[in-house]
Amino acid sequence: MGRSGHRDGLRLHRWPGPRRRRHRALLLRPLLRLVHLRRLPAAEGPGPPVIRRLRVAAVVAALALAASACESGRAADGTVDLPDPVVATGAASSVDYVALGDSFSAGPFIGTMRADPQGCARSKDNYPAFVADWLDVATYTDVTCSAATTSDLYQRMVMFDGNTTRPQLDAVTAETDLVTLGMGGNDFGIYDSLIQCQRGLAATCPVAQLRVDARKVAGRIRQAVRRVLAVAPGAEVLVVGYPDILPTEGTCGAVGVPAGVLEPVTQVAGLLNDSLRRGAQAAGAAYVDVAAGSEGHDVCAKGRAWVNGPRLRVGVxxxxxxxxxxxxxxxxxxxxxxxxxxxxxxxxYAEPDPDAVVLNAS
Structure with missing residues (x-):
């Protein structure tokens, strides 16, 4: 601990001792890049509502720093000696964030699972938790649930433990500012069928039907985004795609089947992401292309892999x-x-402010 390093091309910072109370100071530095101290931007103006809210936080932070500088005086050369940004801890963003999605958003078996509810197998270190941490959001509601389909946005879902949980859309309110939506792969049984195909079970690999079903997902995503915006018309909605799980070329022992068997699987996976993109764009949402960045980090990438192999690894x-x-x-x-x-x-690790985390009722 106490060392900075690089992992998978990302700058990784390990924090010594307790991993809390760093968030506002960290957020302040990138926010200050948005603000020129001689010419502060208007709080409102161009840009999505979430960006405007972050600008407001940046303006507040800059003014607080300037005020502190005035009180401390000027140096001999006339320059202002600004205090360390850590002192301006009151400049948190006012973003209310809701995460919707399936297991690729929930993160089953990564580290510690949340227990609200336990049957969703939702990790404390999934991507929504990192986003909530780095944005230092005002509130963070994560209702992602393993095995969820788009239908579970609107109806109670039966979880792995046999209990049920509320419709995911219940978490969205008129005050919601940011929504991430990562699902669609479980609709029509697409993911389960792809696993059968990947295992080389040709008789259970209905490639033609999978292609049809993958294209149908676009309409469901479009409807989901519109339903979100009907409740929270001012929210920024991001549809998050799926990463590359299997290599686009070749194969490896972790996959266990010839490359020719994988070709239709990767084609269907690509069609699924295309559907997510089309559904998002049709409803006015942004699409986050995860597949492009994950190329070369598939299950065959060994130490560079971003996805687990065929075995369940609790904690991984x-x-x-x-x-x-x-x-x-x-x-x-x-x-x-x-x-x-x-x-x-x-x-x-993801460490969103505990005061911001909304615990879910079942």
Whole structure:
């Protein structure tokens, strides 16, 4: 601990001792890049509502720093000696963030699971948690749930433990500012069928039907985004795509089947992401392309892999699902889409402010 390093092409910072009370100071530095101290931008103006809210936080932070500087006086050369940004801890953003999605958003078996509810197998280190941490949001509601389909946005879902949980859309309110939506792969049984195909079970690999079903997902995503915006018309909605799980060329022992068997699987996976993109764009949402960034980090990439192999590894990830490094990578893409900037630090673990985390009722 106490060392900075690089992992998977991302700058990773390990924090010594307790991993709390760093968030506002970290957020302040990238926010200050948005503000020129001689000419502060208007709080309102061009840009999505989330960006405007972050600008407001930046303006407040800059004014607080300037006021502190005035009180401390000027140096002999006439320059202002600004205090360390850590003192301006009251400049948190006012963004209310809701995460919707399936297991690729929930992160089953990555580190510690949340227990609200337990049956969703939702990790404390999934990409929504990293996003909430790095944006230092005012509130963070994560209702992602493993095995969820788009239908579970609107109806109670039966979880792995046999209990049910509320419709995911219940978490969205008129005050919601930011929504990430990562699902669609479980609709029509697409993901389960792809696993059968990947295992080389040709008789159970209905490629033609899978292609049809993957294209149908666009309409469901379009409807989902519109339903979100009907409740929260001012929200920024980001549809998050799926990463590359299997290599686009060749194969490896972790896959266990010839490359020719994988070709239709990767084609259908590509069609699914295309459907997510089309559905998002048709409803006025942004699409976060995870597949492009994950190329070369598939299950065959060994030490560079962002996804787990075919075995369940408790504490690491479910089979053929993102590991914590994959979740970090997705969070970076989401952060870029929201802010137009890079995270100041890509942290080892997700630590959203406990006061911001909304616990879910079943």
């Amino acid at each position: 990830a479910a089979p053929f699902h993102p590991k914590i490094n994959g979740m970090r990578a997705v969070a970076v893409e989401v952060f870029r889409e929201v802010t137009g900037d890079e995270p100041d630090e890509v942290t080892e």
